[in-house]
Amino acid sequence: MSDVAVIGxxxxxxxxxxxxxxxxxxxxxxxxxxxxxxxxxxxxxFAVGGSDSAGNADTSVSVLGLTGVPFINxxxxxxxxxxxxxxxxxxxxxxxxxxxxxxxxxxxxxxxFNPLPEEWGIGSWYGETGxxxxxxxxxxxxxxxxxxxxxxxxxxxxxxxxxFANGARNPNAWRRKPLSEDEILGSKMVNHxxxxxxxxxxxxxxxxxxxxxxxxxxxxxxxxxxxxxxAFRTRRFGSxxxxxxxxxxxxxxxxxxxxxxxxFEQAGIxxxxxxxxxxxxxxxxxxxxxxxxxGLCEHGEQETLIQSGATAIGGQLPINTDGGCLAxxxxxxxxxxxxxxxxxxxxxxxxxxxxxxxxxRVGFTQVYGAPGVSACTVLSR
Amino acid sequence: MPxxxxxxxxxxEPRLIGSRCSQCETITFPCQGSCPRCxxxxxxxxxxxxxxxxWTWTIQCFExxxxxxxxxxxxxxxxxxxxxxxxxxxxxxxxxxxxARLRIGMPVELTTTPTAGGKVTYAFRPLEDAT
Numbered sequence: 001m002s003d004v005a006v007i008g009x010x011x012x013x014x015x016x017x018x019x020x021x022x023x024x025x026x027x028x029x030x031x032x033x034x035x036x037x038x039x040x041x042x043x044x045x046f047a048v049g050g051s052d053s054a055g056n057a058d059t060s061v062s063v064l065g066l067t068g069v070p071f072i073n074x075x076x077x078x079x080x081x082x083x084x085x086x087x088x089x090x091x092x093x094x095x096x097x098x099x100x101x102x103x104x105x106x107x108x109x110x111x112x113f114n115p116l117p118e119e120w121g122i123g124s125w126y127g128e129t130g131x132x133x134x135x136x137x138x139x140x141x142x143x144x145x146x147x148x149x150x151x152x153x154x155x156x157x158x159x160x161x162x163x164f165a166n167g168a169r170n171p172n173a174w175r176r177k178p179l180s181e182d183e184i185l186g187s188k189m190v191n192h193x194x195x196x197x198x199x200x201x202x203x204x205x206x207x208x209x210x211x212x213x214x215x216x217x218x219x220x221x222x223x224x225x226x227x228x229x230x231a232f233r234t235r236r237f238g239s240x241x242x243x244x245x246x247x248x249x250x251x252x253x254x255x256x257x258x259x260x261x262x263x264f265e266q267a268g269i270x271x272x273x274x275x276x277x278x279x280x281x282x283x284x285x286x287x288x289x290x291x292x293x294x295g296l297c298e299h300g301e302q303e304t305l306i307q308s309g310a311t312a313i314g315g316q317l318p319i320n321t322d323g324g325c326l327a328x329x330x331x332x333x334x335x336x337x338x339x340x341x342x343x344x345x346x347x348x349x350x351x352x353x354x355x356x357x358x359x360x361r362v363g364f365t366q367v368y369g370a371p372g373v374s375a376c377t378v379l380s381r
Numbered sequence: 382m383p384x385x386x387x388x389x390x391x392x393x394e395p396r397l398i399g400s401r402c403s404q405c406e407t408i409t410f411p412c413q414g415s416c417p418r419c420x421x422x423x424x425x426x427x428x429x430x431x432x433x434x435x436w437t438w439t440i441q442c443f444e445x446x447x448x449x450x451x452x453x454x455x456x457x458x459x460x461x462x463x464x465x466x467x468x469x470x471x472x473x474x475x476x477x478x479x480x481a482r483l484r485i486g487m488p489v490e491l492t493t494t495p496t497a498g499g500k501v502t503y504a505f506r507p508l509e510d511a512t
Contacts, residue, residue, distance in 0.1 A: 114446035123411065125387035127448035129502040130441060131472055136460050139439035147437075147485050191439040192480050237407075237418045246399070246410035247462065247470045248418070 004092045005217040005224035006379070008037025008210030009344045012105070014328040015174035017204050022054025022107035022331075025206035027063050030103050033208035038221045039099065041065045044210070046091050048084045049103030050074035051333035057103055078280075078369015079232060080104055081207070081336025086232045086375065092213040099216050104338075105206035106331030113202055120243050120371060134282070134370060135199060137242040139191035142285025144240075146193070149300040151288055153193050157181040158306050159284035160198045160326055166313060167327025169354040174203055175327040198284040203329025207337035209344070225344045225363075228267035228378040233259040235372030242370045253293075255374040256280075256366055260294040263364075267378035271295035274378075275360035276346050277317065278339035280368040281324040291319065294366050294376065318356045321346060336367035336375060347381045383493070386500040392428070395493050395503055397471060401427035408468045431491040433465040433505075438475060438483045450497035463489055463505050474504040482507065 010032025012025035026049070034041060041064045049057035050073050058071035076083040081104035088100040112135060117127040126132050145151060161181050167173035179197055187196040217224045235241045238252030253261075264270055277296055281287035288306070292299040296317065305311055311319040322328065322342040325335060343363030345351040363379045385391045390398060390411045401408050402416035403423040410429060415422045438461035444451060459475030461483070474494050477483055487507055494504035 112443075112446065114448075116448065123387055123390065124448060125390055125502065127445075128386065128450050129474060129496050130445050130449045130458065131460065131474070132448070133441065133445055136439055136441060140437040140460070140462060143439060144437035144485065189440070189442050191441060193439075245472050247472075248407065249464060249468075249470060250418075 002089065002093045002227060002229065003217070004089055004211055004213045004227045006209050006227055006340065006344050007212045007217060007220040007222050007224055008033040008039065009341045010034070010036055010208045011172050011338070011341055012206040013172045014203055014205030014331065014338070022051050022105045022204065022206065023060055025107070025204065026057060026103050026105035026208070027060050029105065029206040029208040030060065030064060030101060033101065033210050036222065037210040039210060042067050043099055044069055044101045046088065046097035046100040047071040047103070048074060048087045048100065050076070050080045050084060051104070051106045052077060052080060054105055054107040054333065060103070077373060078332055079336065079367060079373040079375050080333040082230070082232055082367045082375020085209070085337065085340065085377065086230050088211050089227055089230045092211055098213060100211045101208060102211060102337065103206065103208040104333040104336060106333040107204040108202035108331065110201070115370070122243060122245060126245060131245070132243065134242050135191045135194070138283045138286055139194050141240060142289065143193060145285065145289055151303050153185065154181065155288065155303055155306045156193065156198055156284040157184040159281065159287050160184045162312050163281065163320055163324045163326035166321055166354055167323030170322045170327070173323040173327045174329045175323065194283050194285065200282055200325035200330045203331050205328065205331040205334045205338070207334050207341045209337060209340060223348050223381070225347045225379050225381060228269060228380055229263045230375065230377045231259045231262035231266060232375040233262070233373070239372060241372030255372050256290055256293040256368050256376070259374040259376040260366060263376040263378050264295065269362060269378050269380065273362050274317070274364045275362050276321060276343065276356055277319055277364040278322070278324065278342055279319060279366045281320055281326050282330065284326070286368070287320065287324065290366055290368065294364065296364070313354060313356055321351065321354055321356055332369070336365070339365035339367060340377060340379065343379050347379060383495070383499060383501045386496050386502045391503045395491060396431065397429040397491065397503060399427045399429045399469065400424045410469055410471050429468055429471065430465040433463045433489060435483065435485055435487045435489050436462040436464040436470050437485060440478055440480055452495045452497055459483060461505070474502060476504050476506040482510070
């Protein structure tokens, strides 16, 4: 267990912001996190961050101030935020820094992502023949999962309905209009069994966190939220992952299952101790599957949990209380840190209209993406 | 006979070209120079079986962006993973795009489907009526 804590959290609202660059959003988030911590940029002795397609994080020093601070750029796909957090946590835990800033941001054009096969180690035929789509992967993974574990399409719709209900209560969310289960099921089919409103959209946004260790935590004015652990894994042989022209018949635990197990082990906290969690919900099915992969429930148990409202704000295990990717959109570099930002607000009791009742003490986050990377954190008051 | 879009992935027959590890017998597709399971570089080209079962599937309902190239006006198409017994699960186009006619576990067989530039790519077709 580490003595590293989040002492400041800042966000630039998610959504569409014409005329505002990703880097400008990153600066807004960074200043907001510093103000939240009661610190100035000159107090930061290590910085790390990145985006997938909105530029180099370290160029923000020309606006934030040229203090000479070591600043590492991260470009690690969907795990960009998680990797940045892992790096900052390691630097602090090693005693190589005292107060660190972590920032994640992005700005994507509308529509599905169109990755190039060559950048992912696959021949161009894979993209040209229409197989290189993340939406297809998620649809095929949940299709198989539903057949194996008895998950209904109604449950997929309920996950999305909950996300939009939570987003409606979160002023920083993109999608703030509640949608009914029928509206979600009746929206355009994208990839069976997933409809349009069961998918998140690539979007824009930025999040920054200020982390400190030891005495610097208590010196800060804010109630600290301890970063008990952060664990990051890539795929093993046998895991079913996006952009796989073939998968072995032999199966193995997913990177999410391994990262989550490691995060819990390092924190000395178990899944049953978690009061609130944010998990990757690229689409409804991802939230369903990740709940079990992280150990927060058993495989198949999601059907009862979600149908009974247990994962809603006010339920026994509130999930994606800020609306998740479904209501916030997916700016790749920012999503992993958005999850941590939300847990920090919730554990402090500062989440306003979307605050979970009962003063939650333990939070968990899981970010997942191509081509099979996952980063998990355990946080507590 | 139309040519394969990528002759390193499939033969004109058609057969899918994978690789087999001489050390641990792991089969991968497409062909690669090392084994992802045991890290050996002692791997040989291996032609995959042509029949298997549908392991999972979806329908691609919207036209993908570049680098996808549609052959004529876009029509939704089926995509799935086919389990080739004892070998590997292969991601593939399906000749069937009606969700009511696809079922996990149904037997399927290798064939081809038209792709850009008058060439073909591999696909699997159902061997039974799923309904």
